[in-house]
Amino acid sequence: MTDVKSYLRDWTMPHVLCPGCAHGIVLRAFLEAVDQLSLDRDKLAMVAGIGCSSRLVGYVDFCTLHGTHGRAPAFATGLKLARPELDVVVVTGDGDGLAIGGNHLIHAARRNIDITVLLLNNSIYGMTGGQAAPTTPEGAVASTTPAGNTEPSFDACKLLIGAGASYVARVLAATPIEMTKVMADGMSHRGFSFIEVISDCPEYYGRYNNVGGGAEMLTWLARRDAGVAGPLSNKSFVNHVPSSATPAGMMTGVLQREVRPVFAGVRRIEPDES
Amino acid sequence: MSETRLVQGNEACARGALAAGCRFYAGYPITPSSEIAEHMVRFLPGVDGVFVQMEDEIASLAAVIGASLAGSKAMTATSGPGFSLMQEHIGFATMAEVPCVVVDVMRGGPSTGLPTSPSQGDVMQARWGTHGDHPAIVLAPSSVGEVFDLTIRAFNLAERFRTPVILIYDEIIGHTRESVVLSESVEVESRLSPNGDPATFWPKLAPDDDVPPLPAFGDGYRFHVTGLTHDERGFPTTDSDEAGALITRIHRKVEVHREEISEVETFMLDDADIAIFAYGIVGRSAREAVQRARSAGVKAGLIRPVTLWPFPYASVAEVASQVDTLIVSEMNLGQLIGEVERAAAGRAEIVGHLRADGEPITPTELLDVAMSGGGSRP
Numbered sequence: 001m002t003d004v005k006s007y008l009r010d011w012t013m014p015h016v017l018c019p020g021c022a023h024g025i026v027l028r029a030f031l032e033a034v035d036q037l038s039l040d041r042d043k044l045a046m047v048a049g050i051g052c053s054s055r056l057v058g059y060v061d062f063c064t065l066h067g068t069h070g071r072a073p074a075f076a077t078g079l080k081l082a083r084p085e086l087d088v089v090v091v092t093g094d095g096d097g098l099a100i101g102g103n104h105l106i107h108a109a110r111r112n113i114d115i116t117v118l119l120l121n122n123s124i125y126g127m128t129g130g131q132a133a134p135t136t137p138e139g140a141v142a143s144t145t146p147a148g149n150t151e152p153s154f155d156a157c158k159l160l161i162g163a164g165a166s167y168v169a170r171v172l173a174a175t176p177i178e179m180t181k182v183m184a185d186g187m188s189h190r191g192f193s194f195i196e197v198i199s200d201c202p203e204y205y206g207r208y209n210n211v212g213g214g215a216e217m218l219t220w221l222a223r224r225d226a227g228v229a230g231p232l233s234n235k236s237f238v239n240h241v242p243s244s245a246t247p248a249g250m251m252t253g254v255l256q257r258e259v260r261p262v263f264a265g266v267r268r269i270e271p272d273e274s
Numbered sequence: 275m276s277e278t279r280l281v282q283g284n285e286a287c288a289r290g291a292l293a294a295g296c297r298f299y300a301g302y303p304i305t306p307s308s309e310i311a312e313h314m315v316r317f318l319p320g321v322d323g324v325f326v327q328m329e330d331e332i333a334s335l336a337a338v339i340g341a342s343l344a345g346s347k348a349m350t351a352t353s354g355p356g357f358s359l360m361q362e363h364i365g366f367a368t369m370a371e372v373p374c375v376v377v378d379v380m381r382g383g384p385s386t387g388l389p390t391s392p393s394q395g396d397v398m399q400a401r402w403g404t405h406g407d408h409p410a411i412v413l414a415p416s417s418v419g420e421v422f423d424l425t426i427r428a429f430n431l432a433e434r435f436r437t438p439v440i441l442i443y444d445e446i447i448g449h450t451r452e453s454v455v456l457s458e459s460v461e462v463e464s465r466l467s468p469n470g471d472p473a474t475f476w477p478k479l480a481p482d483d484d485v486p487p488l489p490a491f492g493d494g495y496r497f498h499v500t501g502l503t504h505d506e507r508g509f510p511t512t513d514s515d516e517a518g519a520l521i522t523r524i525h526r527k528v529e530v531h532r533e534e535i536s537e538v539e540t541f542m543l544d545d546a547d548i549a550i551f552a553y554g555i556v557g558r559s560a561r562e563a564v565q566r567a568r569s570a571g572v573k574a575g576l577i578r579p580v581t582l583w584p585f586p587y588a589s590v591a592e593v594a595s596q597v598d599t600l601i602v603s604e605m606n607l608g609q610l611i612g613e614v615e616r617a618a619a620g621r622a623e624i625v626g627h628l629r630a631d632g633e634p635i636t637p638t639e640l641l642d643v644a645m646s647g648g649g650s651r652p
Contacts, residue, residue: 083344
């Protein structure tokens with residue numbers, strides 16, 4: 001096995017992530033998946049939007065595109081259609097992917113373009129200072145919901161299944177081995193694969209809601225989800241115990257897997273058809 | 275080889291794009307530009323190109339940028355409301371230096387405005403629509419034939435300078451059918467590719483003319499592209515020296531090549547006392563008005579910028595020092611007239627003939643203005 005550090009651009013360190021943020025664990029799990037699949041790093045393109053999770057692409061030694069807020073699936077669509085031999089992975093966050101970029105995400109899923117989207121959900125806008133996101137649970141405190149969030153939150157996986165994603169999974173940043181397995185599985189899927197990773201934001205979410213620092217948040221997330229088993233077997237997922245950190249009724253594991261035609265642009269019209 | 279065909283302006287745009295080597299189109303339906311997409315979807319698969327209809331105009335230009343980074347010459351087309359949505363990625367493509375072509379077929383605005391009527395209301399938006407300091411290259415054809423030629427030129431300039439190029443024309447040109455010579459052997463330029471060792475390649479290290487080479491994703495050069503202010507390696511920086519160097523270079527690469535980019539048509543200016551400044555479809559009305567004024571004994575002439583941005587300040591200044599009156603006519607309430615005033619700097623009387631009611635400016639109207647030596651600036 002390759003040292004995952006060899007996939008990093010060491011000259012870009014130190015990174016921007018806060019102490020206790022699990023995004024680094026998620027990145028490591030991803031790089032291990034890349035290594036397991038023996039992907040050609042010259043042919044691996046990573047595309048991101050704006051936010052803490054999106055900054056990950058700057059640190060990895062692939063072809064990397066740090067685009068605009070929420071639009072990563074659209075950039076990735078052009079990249080993949082123009083050069084189908086590339087493995088294209090989008091890294092996005094809950095605000096980037098589900099608020100400003102929600103439309104692009106659901107349409108990429110609907111088309112079933114052969115890309116993988118990793119959505120790192122930390123239930124808050126971290127980079128801009130802890131504002132409420134579409135994933136912030138009702139009642140949770142954020143800088144723009146000082147008296148508790150009054151809006152219901154999105155279940156990203158249900159949304160993506162509804163939009164037609166042919167592969168949907170949810171994993172916890174607290175379970176890195178599972179994460180690597182699911183990411184390798186998702187990237188091997190032919191068609192649109194969506195993986196939501198429940199990550200943490202101790203700096204804002206943790207402090208505002210008194211749920212501790214990074215270690216406490218992750219331990220607590222892991223304990224809450226101790227029942228996860230066999231995430232790679234289709235439809236064998238368990239209920240995630242409702243908590244104040246994740247929306248009620250959330251399930252982990254592979255939630256959707258289907259085979260359907262992959263989008264590759266408009267087919268050729270023969271002259272006699274036009 | 276070339277072929278003469280009766281084509282619509284929007285079809286000429288699609289055919290020009292194809293001739294220039296465009297192999298990727300992403301767009302979203304909008305009047306009066308939709309025919310460009312409808313032609314591209316028929317043309318592209320035949321040349322192993324890709325067509326995709328995206329969920330909105332923001333996504334359309336994002337997909338175009340993605341395709342361009344994958345090595346394809348790529349284009350999108352839209353009209354006012356969609357052009358507003360594209361400003362975000364015009365800025366991104368400028369900052370990240372991604373070649374691409376954006377076509378704006380102007381209709382009446384603001385907002386939904388007059389979807390099926392002509393306008394020239396977006397010429398300032400084409401210059402300043404996206405936020406921050408940025409250069410702009412904007413071309414304005416005045417005939418269907420020129421749409422074909424300038425679409426090719428737009429691709430060449432985009433590739434040459436690694437920047438988005440905007441082709442802007444109004445609904446009349448977009449929907450008019452004219453007989454056009456469609457040349458198949460056109461001069462086509464492509465972006466500079468790096469030829470060094472990928473391990474020592476830094477994407478923003480620019481040669482003398484300020485335009486860095488650009489490999490495609492997948493070519494073996496692993497590099498980073500970002501809309502954040504970045505250093506020569508392409509990675510984010512907040513260092514003021516590096517920030518200053520980047521913003522200066524992306525301006526300079528267009529500014530120092532102003533002569534190469536700029537194109538201005540002049541007509542009967544040699545002995546003119548009165549000149550009309552007009553572009554796009556109004557340029558054609560103005561040309562006719564000049565001819566009629568000459569027949570009536572008035573020494574009129576025309577200056578028509580084909581390149582709107584960078585603005586031809588020197589050419590306008592030269593005309594202003596020669597004539598007594600410079601009539602500026604545009605289908606808006608006064609956009610480029612401000613630039614003409616800046617360029618003329620008091621050397622000639624500037625008179626505006628402007629309208630923004632969805633009706634074209636006719637030769638007769640302009641003849642009346644020229645004959646009376648006065649205008650009707652609201």
